[in-house]
Structures are given as C-alpha cells and as structure tokens.
Amino acid sequence: MPDSQPQPPSSSSPSGPAAMPPLLLCGARLTDGRTVDVRLSGGRIEAVGTAGSLTADGTRTGGTRVDLTGHLLLPAPAEPHAHPVTALSADTQGPVSYAPDAVQRRVTEAVLLQLGHGATAVRAHVRVGDVAGLGALTAVLEAARSLRGLAELTTVAMPRVLTGVAGAEARAVLRDAVKMGATVVGGCPDLDPDPTGYVEAVLEVAAEHGCPVDLHTDAADPARLARLAAMVGGLRPGVTLSPCAGLARVPADQAARTAERLAAAGVTVVCLPQGGCGTSDAGHRGSVPAGLLRAAGVRLAAGSGALRDVSNPVGRGDPLEAAYLLASGHGLSPGDAYAAVSSSARAALGLPEVRVEAGFPAELLAVRGDSLPGALSLAYSRVVVHRGRVVARTSAVREYRGSATAPEWGLPRQGRGGTT
Known part of the structure; x- marks a missing residue:
C-alpha cells in the first residue's frame, strides 16, 4: 500500500491560503448520495454544485482540478x-x-x-x-x-x-x-x-x-x-x-x-x-x-x-x-x-465547524468508497485537503489473480479487482 508522505514546507514557501490558486474537486460523492463538484478558494469552500456544473477558476484563472470520482468527501478529522x-x-x-x-x-x-x-x-x-x-x-x-x-x-x-x-x-x-x-x-x-x-x-x-x-x-x-x-x-x-x-x-x-x-x-x-x-x-x-x-x-x-x-x-x-x-x-x-x-x-479543539457547504473551512478528506460504512471499513485510498489545498495522498490498488480467469498480473478489471 504505497504511502507518499509530504515534507514540511521551507520557510520561503508562500504563506496563507489566499496565495493558493482555486482548486476544484470534481465528481465527489457526499454522504447524502449527491455527486458534486466543490470549488475551494482562500482556504474556504467557495461553491458546491452538481457534478460538471463548476469550473476550476470561477471568474479567475490558474485554477486546478482534482478528480474525486469514486471518493466520498467528508469534513476532515482532527x-x-x-x-x-x-x-x-x-x-x-x-x-x-x-x-x-x-x-x-x-x-x-x-x-x-x-x-x-x-x-x-x-x-x-x-x-x-x-x-x-x-x-x-x-x-x-x-x-x-x-x-x-x-x-x-x-x-x-x-x-x-x-x-x-x-x-x-x-x-x-x-x-x-x-x-x-x-x-x-x-x-x-x-x-x-x-x-x-x-x-x-x-x-x-x-x-x-x-x-x-x-x-x-x-x-x-x-x-x-x-x-x-x-x-x-x-x-x-x-x-x-x-x-x-x-x-x-x-x-x-x-x-x-x-x-x-x-x-x-x-x-x-x-x-x-x-x-x-x-x-x-x-x-x-x-x-x-x-x-x-x-x-x-x-x-x-x-x-x-x-x-x-x-x-x-x-x-x-x-x-x-x-x-x-x-x-x-x-x-x-x-x-x-x-x-x-x-x-x-x-x-x-476549539476549531470552527466544517461542512461540505459554501462558506465553510476547506478542511476535507476524500476516501474511496460510496458510503460512510464502506469508507470506515475499507479506508485505504485518501486525499487530504488543508486550508484549501491537497496536502497528502494515499493510494492503494488491489489485484486478484486466478489460474483460469486472470492468469497474468495487471491492471484490475471490473469484477476482478479495483482500487480501494
């Protein structure tokens, strides 16, 4: 299960969420079943809309996109x-x-x-x-x-x-x-x-x-x-x-x-x-x-x-x-x-409330899965957002091998394996 850990920023790194370009989280599922796009800016959630309805930059330029298809988007833990x-x-x-x-x-x-x-x-x-x-x-x-x-x-x-x-x-x-x-x-x-x-x-x-x-x-x-x-x-x-x-x-x-x-x-x-x-x-x-x-x-x-x-x-x-x-x-x-x-x-901890709604702090966790019970039982792949930017990723790939139907190791196919 590969786990790439971030390194502490140097003292010369830009400070404050306002310096970061807008970020669009695309195709994430919420616990109520909706699939949405979420735009982050200035360390906060700027907009939440139906999947495909938002752009990365809004009225500005320089925005980036993160594809969260297949992920459940949650307020980040503390x-x-x-x-x-x-x-x-x-x-x-x-x-x-x-x-x-x-x-x-x-x-x-x-x-x-x-x-x-x-x-x-x-x-x-x-x-x-x-x-x-x-x-x-x-x-x-x-x-x-x-x-x-x-x-x-x-x-x-x-x-x-x-x-x-x-x-x-x-x-x-x-x-x-x-x-x-x-x-x-x-x-x-x-x-x-x-x-x-x-x-x-x-x-x-x-x-x-x-x-x-x-x-x-x-x-x-x-x-x-x-x-x-x-x-x-x-x-x-x-x-x-x-x-x-x-x-x-x-x-x-x-x-x-x-x-x-x-x-x-x-x-x-x-x-x-x-x-x-x-x-x-x-x-x-x-x-x-x-x-x-x-x-x-x-x-x-x-x-x-x-x-x-x-x-x-x-x-x-x-x-x-x-x-x-x-x-x-x-x-x-x-x-x-x-x-x-x-x-x-x-x-x-005396921290402000987080919801996946416009105006709330952009402190978020995306976990691969389509429901909270599934995410809690198989929470391997994760994307972590702090102050409106992705600060950590963990990816895991599960493969199955069978002598008849899957004789070779390779990319997972539907019904045989997948990313969890």
Missing part, C-alpha cells in the same frame, strides 16, 4: 489526543530520548503520519517539568512552525505533579510553558498525591491565562470522576477529560450515574477506542463505554491516542480506525462514529 513526543519509540532500547532534535523528528513524523490518515489538526500532549523540563515543549513548538501549511499542531502543557514542594516549581514551569506558546493546560491528576489539589492548580493557571483545560483520568472511581466533573463544570473556555476508560470497569448503574454528572458539567470526554495512553501508569487498556456516554448526553469525541510507543506499540494514529471501532464495538451509528473524530473532535 486528532484531540496525541502523544507525539513519545511516538514511534516502541522499539527504542532504554529510556526515550528527550533531546530536542530527537523530539522534533518524532513529532514531525508522527503528525505527518496522522495527516496522511486525514487529521489536519492535532492536539499534542507534552510533558513539562521534571525529566523533560521545557525542552520537549520547545521542540514541539518548533515542529509546529515547520508543519505550518500542512497541519495545525497545538500543545497541552502537562506537568506530572502540581502539589507539595515539587509542585511549587512545577506550577512556575506550567506558567512558563503557556508564555512560550502552549495553548492548553492539563495533565493527569491521578498521578499526583493530591488529585484535587492538582486540578485546582490547573484551573488557577487556566483562569490566569484564559486557556482551555485538558485533563487525563483513567481511575475506576466514579466518585472521583464525578468530583472532577463538578470542579471543572462550566469553566470557559471548555474542559476536556480523557480517556475515562475506568468507567468500563465499574458496575453499569454507577457508570450511568457518573455519565449523567459528566453531561451536567458540560465537559467533553475524548475516548480512545484503540486503547493505550501515553500518560497513565495504570497499564489498563480498553475504552470508555461510548454508547452509555452518548445516551446520557455527554459531549463525546474520539482520539487515536498512542502512536507506536510503549503504551501501544502497534498504534496507527488513524482517526478512521477509531471511528470504525466505535461503530463496530460500541454501538454508534457510522455517522455518529465519524462525527466523534471529525465535528466533535474539532469542537473539542
């Missing part, structure tokens, strides 16, 4: 829960290196892999203080600059402890991280000797700087999760909790009551259907009961979590795999499952 600092390190002998060049290399490769899957926006959870200091964050911010124009990479600053003697220094580091460019504050209160004090410290820094909050918790303690939801409920900007997989290990009635409290608090829960999380010491796999949360009215998004690190050495970082697992194993409809990795994930 990745709300990535750990690119430790990504691609599963085979590392000894401790993972936090040297800035090593971190920047891993982060860049991880984001490009996820971009190839369709995620045009990634939220990176970055450890600050203790072992990593601020060096890892510096490397991630540098990677974000080098990836500008290909994908949007934002960061969550995550200290390990925030209470006690060590916590005083960590709180200063957290404030420095925000000043450096981290746009979200968070961490894993389960790892602090005083989880409540940890959350209070995070909320204090968030209030000082007007930052969103993203907290990790996996504890199988509904009371603790309910207290956490009560503490952060109503905070603006919003609060994200993840992965909350501990709810799967408690009796159903307790999980249901906790889900109701999460819904009342207005928090977003980011589940990880693939399992694995780069910040938890618990060693637990599995995922939150997504169907139960949705039934309770919880805002539910999904991420792909660890990408081939010690937490999940075979993690793919593929949002469509997360959607597939939600649909196949958690009872969500294909539409709701895809929304968890696209519209809900974008909302969790």
Whole structure:
C-alpha cells in the first residue's frame, strides 16, 4: 500500500491560503448520495454544485482540478489526543530520548503520519517539568512552525505533579510553558498525591491565562470522576477529560450515574477506542463505554491516542480506525462514529465547524468508497485537503489473480479487482 508522505514546507514557501490558486474537486460523492463538484478558494469552500456544473477558476484563472470520482468527501478529522513526543519509540532500547532534535523528528513524523490518515489538526500532549523540563515543549513548538501549511499542531502543557514542594516549581514551569506558546493546560491528576489539589492548580493557571483545560483520568472511581466533573463544570473556555476508560470497569448503574454528572458539567470526554495512553501508569487498556456516554448526553469525541510507543506499540494514529471501532464495538451509528473524530473532535479543539457547504473551512478528506460504512471499513485510498489545498495522498490498488480467469498480473478489471 504505497504511502507518499509530504515534507514540511521551507520557510520561503508562500504563506496563507489566499496565495493558493482555486482548486476544484470534481465528481465527489457526499454522504447524502449527491455527486458534486466543490470549488475551494482562500482556504474556504467557495461553491458546491452538481457534478460538471463548476469550473476550476470561477471568474479567475490558474485554477486546478482534482478528480474525486469514486471518493466520498467528508469534513476532515482532527486528532484531540496525541502523544507525539513519545511516538514511534516502541522499539527504542532504554529510556526515550528527550533531546530536542530527537523530539522534533518524532513529532514531525508522527503528525505527518496522522495527516496522511486525514487529521489536519492535532492536539499534542507534552510533558513539562521534571525529566523533560521545557525542552520537549520547545521542540514541539518548533515542529509546529515547520508543519505550518500542512497541519495545525497545538500543545497541552502537562506537568506530572502540581502539589507539595515539587509542585511549587512545577506550577512556575506550567506558567512558563503557556508564555512560550502552549495553548492548553492539563495533565493527569491521578498521578499526583493530591488529585484535587492538582486540578485546582490547573484551573488557577487556566483562569490566569484564559486557556482551555485538558485533563487525563483513567481511575475506576466514579466518585472521583464525578468530583472532577463538578470542579471543572462550566469553566470557559471548555474542559476536556480523557480517556475515562475506568468507567468500563465499574458496575453499569454507577457508570450511568457518573455519565449523567459528566453531561451536567458540560465537559467533553475524548475516548480512545484503540486503547493505550501515553500518560497513565495504570497499564489498563480498553475504552470508555461510548454508547452509555452518548445516551446520557455527554459531549463525546474520539482520539487515536498512542502512536507506536510503549503504551501501544502497534498504534496507527488513524482517526478512521477509531471511528470504525466505535461503530463496530460500541454501538454508534457510522455517522455518529465519524462525527466523534471529525465535528466533535474539532469542537473539542476549539476549531470552527466544517461542512461540505459554501462558506465553510476547506478542511476535507476524500476516501474511496460510496458510503460512510464502506469508507470506515475499507479506508485505504485518501486525499487530504488543508486550508484549501491537497496536502497528502494515499493510494492503494488491489489485484486478484486466478489460474483460469486472470492468469497474468495487471491492471484490475471490473469484477476482478479495483482500487480501494
């Protein structure tokens, strides 16, 4: 399955979507069954019309065309829960290196892999203080600059402890991280000797700087999760909790009551259907009961979590795999499952809504297939659009060989094979 990954643009590349010529996506299928042309300009969707009704340039010149015949066109996914600092390190002998060049290399490769899957926006959870200091964050911010124009990479600053003697220094580091460019504050209160004090410290820094909050918790303690939801409920900007997989290990009635409290608090829960999380010491796999949360009215998004690190050495970082697992194993409809990795994930990151309609941001994913269920089960060939231009392509060709009807390898013919 060939996969050609884009390279970060040089500093001399034109900046801003306005510099790009108009782009026409031709013959794409939408989830409502229509086949359309979609014209993109200035980083937004300029027009959507019946297939064959639009030109590439509109009233201008220099437009280009991309043939999407046989592809389903969707709002692009976003990745709300990535750990690119430790990504691609599963085979590392000894401790993972936090040297800035090593971190920047891993982060860049991880984001490009996820971009190839369709995620045009990634939220990176970055450890600050203790072992990593601020060096890892510096490397991630540098990677974000080098990836500008290909994908949007934002960061969550995550200290390990925030209470006690060590916590005083960590709180200063957290404030420095925000000043450096981290746009979200968070961490894993389960790892602090005083989880409540940890959350209070995070909320204090968030209030000082007007930052969103993203907290990790996996504890199988509904009371603790309910207290956490009560503490952060109503905070603006919003609060994200993840992965909350501990709810799967408690009796159903307790999980249901906790889900109701999460819904009342207005928090977003980011589940990880693939399992694995780069910040938890618990060693637990599995995922939150997504169907139960949705039934309770919880805002539910999904991420792909660890990408081939010690937490999940075979993690793919593929949002469509997360959607597939939600649909196949958690009872969500294909539409709701895809929304968890696209519209809900974008909302969790504070990004504008995307629809395949005029006026919306040109953040799009074309997947070979004619329906969403088919796309989720066989999502091999993909075309990714970020800020109105194609930034990644993945193509796959499937061939069949039979001794009687197809004695030679060659181009697939109808009934014998095809591109998927």
